[in-house]
Amino acid sequence: MKTKFGLISIAVLTVLALTLSVGYTSETDTTKVIKWTGQYWAPSTMPYGPFGEDYAGLNAMYKLWSQWLEDATDGRLKIKWVEAGSVFPVTAADLEVGKGTLPIAASSGLYYRGRFPEGDIESGGVFFWKSESEAYEAYYKYGLWEALNKLYAERNLVFLPIHGDSLNGIGVTFDASSINSIKGKKIRAVGIQGDYIALLGGSPVAIPLGETYMALKLGTADGWVAATGLLESLKYKEVTKGFVLQPRPSSTVVNIIINKDAFESLPQDIQDTLMKESRYAGYAASTTWRNQCNWALEQAQKNYGLKVYTWSEEDQAKARQLVIDKLWPKMAKASPGSAKLMEIIYKQARDYGRIP
Numbered sequence: 001m002k003t004k005f006g007l008i009s010i011a012v013l014t015v016l017a018l019t020l021s022v023g024y025t026s027e028t029d030t031t032k033v034i035k036w037t038g039q040y041w042a043p044s045t046m047p048y049g050p051f052g053e054d055y056a057g058l059n060a061m062y063k064l065w066s067q068w069l070e071d072a073t074d075g076r077l078k079i080k081w082v083e084a085g086s087v088f089p090v091t092a093a094d095l096e097v098g099k100g101t102l103p104i105a106a107s108s109g110l111y112y113r114g115r116f117p118e119g120d121i122e123s124g125g126v127f128f129w130k131s132e133s134e135a136y137e138a139y140y141k142y143g144l145w146e147a148l149n150k151l152y153a154e155r156n157l158v159f160l161p162i163h164g165d166s167l168n169g170i171g172v173t174f175d176a177s178s179i180n181s182i183k184g185k186k187i188r189a190v191g192i193q194g195d196y197i198a199l200l201g202g203s204p205v206a207i208p209l210g211e212t213y214m215a216l217k218l219g220t221a222d223g224w225v226a227a228t229g230l231l232e233s234l235k236y237k238e239v240t241k242g243f244v245l246q247p248r249p250s251s252t253v254v255n256i257i258i259n260k261d262a263f264e265s266l267p268q269d270i271q272d273t274l275m276k277e278s279r280y281a282g283y284a285a286s287t288t289w290r291n292q293c294n295w296a297l298e299q300a301q302k303n304y305g306l307k308v309y310t311w312s313e314e315d316q317a318k319a320r321q322l323v324i325d326k327l328w329p330k331m332a333k334a335s336p337g338s339a340k341l342m343e344i345i346y347k348q349a350r351d352y353g354r355i356p
Helices: 002-021 026-031 060-072 090-098 118-122 132-140 144-153 192-199 209-218 260-264 268-284 286-304 313-332 336-351
Strands: 034-039 077-082 104-107 157-163 168-172 186-188 203-205 223-227 242-246 253-259 307-310
Touching: 060 077, 060 157, 060 253, 060 268, 060 286, 090 104, 090 157, 090 253, 118 144, 118 336, 132 144, 132 157, 132 268, 132 336, 144 157, 144 336, 157 260, 157 268, 192 203, 192 223, 192 313, 209 223, 242 286, 253 260, 253 268, 260 268, 268 286, 286 307, 313 336
Parallel strands: 034 077, 034 104, 186 203, 186 223, 242 307
Antiparallel strands: 104 253, 157 253, 168 223, 168 242
């Protein structure tokens, strides 16, 4: 009996040890804290105006999202963010996260459109939507997110949209009262935004946001395509004389990309939270940037004499038609994946009566 009891005791202890070592118990699954390091794609910004440390600059969107994630997982998944370019170039985020250099990154499809042309469509293209709510609808009612996530999965990535609701336009150092004003000008613009500038007769210059201030100051760039929030967060107000607010080419959807292996190693409930609920946090995050865009534009007008341009209805209609006739088909032809994504864009535009 003693021998049998000893054997039974050893067997029980062995099973218990194995169970604890592989984390089968619910207690282990619900108490383990997972800490990830991620990289921003935009430079961090010091607090300014009414925007405190967690609410200033483009990265405020990611800080808000990260705080939601930590709260939603009861503190079990925490993200520590490092500065843009400190681990890898922002233009290589998809490659580096895909191979696991970091498990997560804040990024934008515009930065790697050369190897992933679908990024142009992901970001909002040009004249896709008139509001951020239309972008959200395209993603989750019309199926844009699901389609994009399948394409990202092929790159060993999980894709989560972050809505910018950017007050986008063209910042300029020259008079830009009409569509013809852009001809011959060197404008900082990346991705499909650069194609838009070229369509208007300008010369797109692909340089990082952090280098644009000096380019404007030295005259190697005459303008920039991005959001009015940069007038304050990156001090573009000091080297920008005007801003073309209408037509508004896009609102810009950016992203969070996660290494697929790292994602699948998360507890199932955290995976479910990310896939089912991130959309709400990603949409709410847009308020942090849009509020800065509105405030920065007002302050630049008031304190720096920034001139805001609204092109004539004729010029705005001309710009939109050029884009729909030239750029939309170009995006659709970029890849088989792009063709499928553009079907979604065309469908929504038809539903809204904007194209035949």
